[in-house]
Amino acid sequence: MIMEASVLKLPESELFTDYYFKENTFDEVFKKNSPANAYYNRLLSLISSYSTNEFKILNESTKKSFISRGVTFATYSDNPKGNERIFPFDLFPRIIPQSEWRVLEKGLKQRNRAINLFIDDLYHDSKILRDKIVPVDLILSCSNYNRYMKDFKPTGGVYNHISGTDIIKHNDGKYYVLEDNVRCPSGVSYVLANRDAMKKTIPSVFSNFNISPVSDYPEALQEMMHSVKSDKVDNPNCVVLTPGAYNSAYYEHSFLAQSMGIELVEGRDMFTDNDFVYMHTVYGAKRVDVIYRRIDDDFIDPLVFRPDSALGVPGLMSAYRKGNVTILNAPGTGIADDKAVYAYMPEIIKYYLDEEPILNNVPTYRCDVKQEMDYVLEHIAELVVKPVDQSGGYGIFIGNQATQAQIEEQKNIIKAHPRGYIAQPTMSLSVHSTFIEDENKFEPRHIDLRTYTLLSPDKEFVLKGGLSRVALKKGNLIVNSSQGGGSKDTWVMEE
Amino acid sequence: MLSRVADNLFWMGRYLERSEHLARFLNVQYFSSIELPYPQMREQALLSVLNMAGTELENDKPTEEEILFSVGLDGDNPASILSAVYSGRENARSVRDSLSTEVWEAFNKYYLFVSDYPVSVYKTKGLDNFTTGSINHCAIVKGKIHQTLLRNETFHFLQIGKHIERAIQIIRIMLSKMADINEVNKLKVGSTLELQQWNIILDCLEAKDMCRKHYHSLPNKHNTIDFLLFTPNFPFSVAYNLGFVYKHLQLINKAKDEKPGSLEFKVGKVINDFRYREMEDFKDDIPSFLQETLDKIYLICNEIHNEYFKY
Numbered sequence: 001m002i003m004e005a006s007v008l009k010l011p012e013s014e015l016f017t018d019y020y021f022k023e024n025t026f027d028e029v030f031k032k033n034s035p036a037n038a039y040y041n042r043l044l045s046l047i048s049s050y051s052t053n054e055f056k057i058l059n060e061s062t063k064k065s066f067i068s069r070g071v072t073f074a075t076y077s078d079n080p081k082g083n084e085r086i087f088p089f090d091l092f093p094r095i096i097p098q099s100e101w102r103v104l105e106k107g108l109k110q111r112n113r114a115i116n117l118f119i120d121d122l123y124h125d126s127k128i129l130r131d132k133i134v135p136v137d138l139i140l141s142c143s144n145y146n147r148y149m150k151d152f153k154p155t156g157g158v159y160n161h162i163s164g165t166d167i168i169k170h171n172d173g174k175y176y177v178l179e180d181n182v183r184c185p186s187g188v189s190y191v192l193a194n195r196d197a198m199k200k201t202i203p204s205v206f207s208n209f210n211i212s213p214v215s216d217y218p219e220a221l222q223e224m225m226h227s228v229k230s231d232k233v234d235n236p237n238c239v240v241l242t243p244g245a246y247n248s249a250y251y252e253h254s255f256l257a258q259s260m261g262i263e264l265v266e267g268r269d270m271f272t273d274n275d276f277v278y279m280h281t282v283y284g285a286k287r288v289d290v291i292y293r294r295i296d297d298d299f300i301d302p303l304v305f306r307p308d309s310a311l312g313v314p315g316l317m318s319a320y321r322k323g324n325v326t327i328l329n330a331p332g333t334g335i336a337d338d339k340a341v342y343a344y345m346p347e348i349i350k351y352y353l354d355e356e357p358i359l360n361n362v363p364t365y366r367c368d369v370k371q372e373m374d375y376v377l378e379h380i381a382e383l384v385v386k387p388v389d390q391s392g393g394y395g396i397f398i399g400n401q402a403t404q405a406q407i408e409e410q411k412n413i414i415k416a417h418p419r420g421y422i423a424q425p426t427m428s429l430s431v432h433s434t435f436i437e438d439e440n441k442f443e444p445r446h447i448d449l450r451t452y453t454l455l456s457p458d459k460e461f462v463l464k465g466g467l468s469r470v471a472l473k474k475g476n477l478i479v480n481s482s483q484g485g486g487s488k489d490t491w492v493m494e495e
Numbered sequence: 496m497l498s499r500v501a502d503n504l505f506w507m508g509r510y511l512e513r514s515e516h517l518a519r520f521l522n523v524q525y526f527s528s529i530e531l532p533y534p535q536m537r538e539q540a541l542l543s544v545l546n547m548a549g550t551e552l553e554n555d556k557p558t559e560e561e562i563l564f565s566v567g568l569d570g571d572n573p574a575s576i577l578s579a580v581y582s583g584r585e586n587a588r589s590v591r592d593s594l595s596t597e598v599w600e601a602f603n604k605y606y607l608f609v610s611d612y613p614v615s616v617y618k619t620k621g622l623d624n625f626t627t628g629s630i631n632h633c634a635i636v637k638g639k640i641h642q643t644l645l646r647n648e649t650f651h652f653l654q655i656g657k658h659i660e661r662a663i664q665i666i667r668i669m670l671s672k673m674a675d676i677n678e679v680n681k682l683k684v685g686s687t688l689e690l691q692q693w694n695i696i697l698d699c700l701e702a703k704d705m706c707r708k709h710y711h712s713l714p715n716k717h718n719t720i721d722f723l724l725f726t727p728n729f730p731f732s733v734a735y736n737l738g739f740v741y742k743h744l745q746l747i748n749k750a751k752d753e754k755p756g757s758l759e760f761k762v763g764k765v766i767n768d769f770r771y772r773e774m775e776d777f778k779d780d781i782p783s784f785l786q787e788t789l790d791k792i793y794l795i796c797n798e799i800h801n802e803y804f805k806y
Contacts, residue, residue, distance in 0.1 A: 069596075070588070070603045081570070081581065245589040258592035269497050269806060280498045280806035282648060283749065 007032050013048035015055060015441050019433065022444055026171050026430040028094060039097050039495045046205060047092060052440050059091055059435060062201050071193045073248045073481075082246070088486030089194055090434045091201060094447065094468040101212075101464070101492040104167065104175060104451070107358030109460040110349060112163040112453045115182060115336045117352040119159040122335060123149045133351050134344045141368075141419050142341070143389050144183075144334025146297060148304055152321055154330045156228040156457035161328040162221075162292075163453045164188075167359070169430035176360045176427060178448065180337045180345070183329060184294055187467045188217060188452050189252035190487055192259075194467075198489040212464035212492040218259035220454055220461040225260075225290050227456035228326045236289035239265045239279070243295055243311045253294050267295070272315030275322045290326045291316075297331045339388040339422045340366050362427055367418040376423040377411055383423040385410060393480035400426055429477055432488065434470050446471045448479050449490065465490035496648040500593055502804035503586040504649060508656025510583030511602070514609075515633040516664035516699075517576045520547055520671075521566055522626035523699045527691075536688075539678045547671035548574040560618045567625065568614050576629060580609045595643040598636065605632035651743040652803075658743070659796060662736040665700060665723055666789050672696045673782055693719045700731040720781065721774055733788065737766045740795065747803075758802045765791050 008030045010016045021032055029044070030036045036044060050058070066072065066086040074082035096104070121128050122139060129136045139145060164185020166178045195214050199206055222238070229236035242253035244266050257264035263279070270279045270288060278285040293300055299309040301316040319325045335341065343364035349357045365372040365383070376383060385397040397410045414421050431444035451466040468488040469479035479485040521544055528540030541562045545552065548566050557565070569575045584606040591599045608628055617625050637657075644650045676692045693714050697703040706714050706722045709729070714722075726732040741762050753759045769788060777784035 068604050068607060069600055070591070240592075245585070250588075254588075254592040258596075263497060263500075264592040265497060266499065269499050282496050282498055282501045282652075282747065282803045 009035050011036075011044050011048035013050075014052050015048065015050070015435075016433075017441050019442055020444065022431055024171050025428050025444070025446075026169050026173055027444060028169070028430050028432040028447070030433075037095075039095050039493060042208065043093065043095065043205065046202070055091070055435065056440060058201050059437070062089060062091060062197050065197060065200065066193070069193075071190075071251055073251060074246070075248065076246065087190055087481050088470075088472060089197060090470055090486055090488045091198070092433050092435060092442065093198060093205075093489040093491050094432055094449075095491045095493050096449075096465065097495045098492060099495065100175070103358060105462045105464075108163075108165055108451055108453045108462050110353065110355060110358050111165065111177065111180070111345065112160060112182075112455060113460065114345075114349040114352045115163065115180060116157075116159050116455055118348050119182075119330075119333055119336050120153070120157060121352070123332065124151060124153070128348070128351055131351070133347050134341070138340055138344075138366075138368075139335065142335050142338050144297075144332065144338060146332025146335070148317055148321070149330065149332035154228070154320075155230055155323060155326045158228055158328075158455050158457060159330040160333050160336065161224060161228065161330075161455055163455070165451045165453060167449045167451060168427055171428040171430075174360055176362050177345070178362060178427065179339070180342060181450075182333045182337045184296065185450070185452065186249050186252055186294075187450050187469075187481070187487075188463065189255040191452075191463065191465065191467050191490070192217065192255075194487060194489040209491070210494040214463060214465060217452070217463050218256070220463075221256070221292075222260045222262075224454045224456045224459075224461065225292060225328070227459070228328065229289050230323055230326065232324075233289050237263075237279075237287060238290040238292070239263045239288055241265055241267070241270075241291050241293040241295055241300075243267075243299075247294075249294065256292070267309075267311045267313050270313045270316075272313060272319050275315070275319045275324055277313065277316060277319050277325045288325060290328070292328050297334065300327070300331065334389070339364070339386050340368070340419070341388075343422065362424045365423045367414050367421045367423065373414065373418055376414065380407055380411060380423070382426060384426050385414065385421055385423045387420055388422055389420075393478045393483045396478065398426065398477060429471075429479070432468070432470065434472070434486075434488075436472075443474070445474075446477055446479065447488070464492045496593075496652075498804050498806040500590045501648065501652045502800075502806075503590045504593070504652040505656040505659075505799070505804070507583050507586035507590070507602075508653040509660040510579045510586065511633060511636060512657045512660035513664065514576050514579035514583060515630055516661070516668065517548055517566065517574075517579060518626040518629040518633075519701070520544060520668055520699050521563075521576070522623065522630075523695060525563075525622060527695050527698070531688075533682060533684065535682065536679065539675055543671050543675050546674065547667055549667075550574045563618055563622060564614065567622075568609075568612065568617055577609055580606050580629075593649050595639070597639045597643045601632075601636045601639045605629070605636055608632055646746075648747055651747045655740055655743045655799065658736040658739040659792060661731070662733045662740070662792055663789065665731060665733050665736070666785050666792075668699050669696060669720070669723060670782060670785050670789075672699070673785075690715065696723070702729065702731050705729055717774060725770070725772075727770075734766075734770055737769060737792075741766050744799070758798050761798055762795050765795060 008021050010019055029040050063086060072084040072086050074084045076082050128134050160182035162185060164181035167175050168178050169175055191214050225238045239262055240253055240257040242264055254264055265279055270277055277288040279288050295311050298306045300312040302309045302312055303314045304317040320327050343366055346357045346361050365376050367373045367376055381399045383399045387395040429446040429448055432447045433442040434445040436443045447468050447470050449466050449468055452463040454461040468490045470486045470488055471477060471479045472486050473484060524540050524544050528537045531537050544566055545562060550565055550572055552565060565572050566575055568577045570577050584602055587599060587602045612625055640653060676689055679688050679692055693716055696719055697706050697714055709722060710718045724733050727734050729735055744759050744762055748759055
């Protein structure tokens with residue numbers, strides 16, 4: 001429901017004309033019947049000092065700078081040479097006050113540390129299953145369980161070296177974890193690119209605000225990569241493995257390699273010999289010690305996984321299991337970001353760390369449990385149904401936006417494959433003022449937060465802020481870039 | 496350095512250089528043909544552009560606009576300027592982590608300039624703006640390569656690609672223009688127009704001023720050919736470029752020994768053989784000599800490929 005604008009205390013600027021308050025939603029900037037959140041005050045007065053035209057010009061020039069720097073992703077469906085597009089960027093930054101961030105950071109470290117212990121346990125003694133904290137059938141039925149990881153401990157004991165935890169703010173003003181992504185979480189290059197763009201477009205803000213830098217990420221990533229090298233090497237040859245220049249995330253892959261000054265390799269650049277991995281260089285074979293792969297498990301080794309994969313390296317898993325190369329993230333981590341496993345995350349944290357979970361979990365109904373499925377089928381119109389093993393926002397069913405026919409269809413889908421789905425109450429993603437090009441003014445749009453946590457054997461690092469993703473389409477709740485989402489620079493800021 | 500990366504750098508250098516020669520040749524040929532007194536010669540000048548680029552059109556009697564589009568902005572013609580810049584940029588993109596941000600961005604801006612150029616403007620009134628714009632972008636990319644890259648394998652493979660391609664383009668331009676001159680001579684219109692054609696070759700290779708300085712005289716057939724083939728210290732001579740191919744190959748080869756049969760040995764042999772040729776040896780059949788040299792350069796490319804780019 002849309003309320004009168006008068007309940008909001010808006011800045012005097014045509015950019016905020018008709019800005020409205022979305023009922024039952026947390027607005028990150030404005031509050032009903034009271035002044036805007038204090039930590040936004042200075043930013044608001046800066047933004048309102050621009051005329052609509054000035055702001056439009058800034059917006060256009062920022063877009064152009066992304067194009068000329070080649071910060072783009074390409075789609076090849078309608079043009080064999082690729083249509084290059086930018087990931088839409090919004091010039092109104094999202095602020096997370098330092099006091100809130102401290103809690104988030106602590107919670108992220110806790111959660112991802114527990115996930116690491118959980119994965120290790122599942123591939124070894126499975127104590128958590130024997131103690132009946134997590135049901136055995138849930139794990140056995142998980143499509144991401146990787147039998148080649150059984151009884152194998154990666155160097156340093158780390159599995160989810162890089163975790164992309166998705167967090168939202170609900171209308172109760174509290175943060176919730178929406179998803180754990182512990183396979184190949186992407187998007188971090190945009191955090192750095194956005195910050196760069198922001199600095200160039202509105203430099204004055206950075207000299208006046210105390211904003212945590214994000215530029216330390218490549219260094220932290222490299223340090224982490226070194227920390228999981230084999231003891232047998234002193235100076236490891238670390239590489240980033242990409243599917244190639246035609247992958248939509250190629251910009252990110254090359255950015256990561258470039259920012260760490262290491263080689264960006266493709267599967268065809270590498271081979272194995274006697275359980276060691278090498279790359280073809282102009283001076284012959286050179287050993288590879290640590291691989292940050294941006295290729296799914298299924299494709300990394302055609303001898304073990306998909307035989308038709310041309311992206312991987314034949315023999316890689318064998319070299320890995322001999323401890324001669326480190327792969328990150330470890331194969332088989334997908335078992336922990338299964339959305340049905342997500343339901344048990346609070347118990348998992350308590351079990352391994354003997355601590356109360358710091359971050360909230362969204363209540364989750366498993367469709368493979370009889371009573372829970374019955375509840376889901378009955379209340380489907382108020383729930384969000386998600387496939388357990390998908391990412392990118394695909395396959396999500398939102399009950400309160402569906403027609404009766406769609407509801408019936410979804411019920412049948414669930415009944416046909418209960419283990420494949422979970423359901424959650426419709427969480428209300430918070431909204432943030434976002435510049436809408438067609439309207440030439442700010443409107444509230446839903447956002448979430450993709451965070452990045454790095455795990456070393458004895459250290460955790462969380463990138464300060466992360467990627468605030470925006471659902472640009474009015475009313476849309478899905479923020480993924482593959483579904484038309486954009487992003488914002490995210491400031492962790494002293495209040 | 497990865498073999499694949501070396502391969503991409505080599506081709507990035509080649510396409511960058513190729514695009515510049517195409518743009519310059521197109522510009523010089525077109526604007527010098529405008530004032531030619533005979534319509535046949537104007538047609539010949541444009542066909543010569545197609546010939547130099549290695550393009551064949553389905554249409555026997557292409558219009559001026561068709562030729563200009565085909566050589567300039569036709570993305571379906573692999574020999575167009577747009578295709579050369581696109582391929583060069585794709586090679587750059589696939590190794591952008593090996594390059595400096597400055598080199599990548601300069602190349603990307605070059606690509607955006609060419610790919611965003613409005614076709615209708617180009618065909619009717621933008622030819623000079625488009626071609627000189629392309630040449631300027633090339634200069635910026637090359638400047639960034641020189642200014643921001645380490646002198647390591649990345650730089651050497653880029654330079655090898657550049658010098659190989661330049662040697663090839665010099666010869667192709669000479670071959671193409673000599674065919675034009677043949678046509679001019681058939682018209683029996685006198686030596687002034689022939690001389691003008693030799694001047695155009697020099698213009699196509701930004702060589703006229705230096706050629707005059709070098710010989711302290713106005714260009715003629717003999718000194719034009721001699722200058723573009725053998726001047727050891729002129730950047731647009733074949734000898735100069737082959738010399739740099741050899742030099743960069745030596746810098747890449749860490750072993751430094753030049754065993755018979757090694758890549759450096761073979762390339763050194765071709766280059767030395769070339770350097771000590773004289774006009775007298777081949778003055779009766781210059782095109783055959785040029786073709787022969789071109790074939791040897793292609794052999795060098797194969798050798799480099801076998802030595803470094805296999806993966």
